[in-house]
Amino acid sequence: MRKTSQFFERYRQSQKKVWEYFYQLGKKRFILLYGILFWGGIMFAAMTFLEIRRDHNPLSGIWNIAWLGVQFCLYCIGGYIFGLLMWRHIEHEVLSSRKR
Helix, strand or coil: CCCCCHHHHHHHHHHHHHHHHHHHHCHHHHHHHHHHHHHHHHHHHHHHHHHHHHCCCCCCCHHHHHHHHHHHHHHHHHHHHHHHHHHHHHHHHHHHHHHC
16 A cells, blocks of 8 residues: 555545535535536636627627527536536545445
């Protein structure tokens, strides 16, 4: 067995607590909060802000507003995928740490 530093061991222990907390939230709630709302919401807000700064006439016309709705849906789907992948990682880490 390899010898690790105390810093790394403390870090691993704190990560286990964080993973346990997320695992206790449940799959649906975790994906909704950290995938769709957190990742999807931040990405939507940031990209919309950058797009408005780039254009001189932001959100003028029905097509721009429709495109905003399409972007919102795409970022929600991306957030769901991100949340699902993160959930799988957290689930793997929690279950593997419980086996040890």
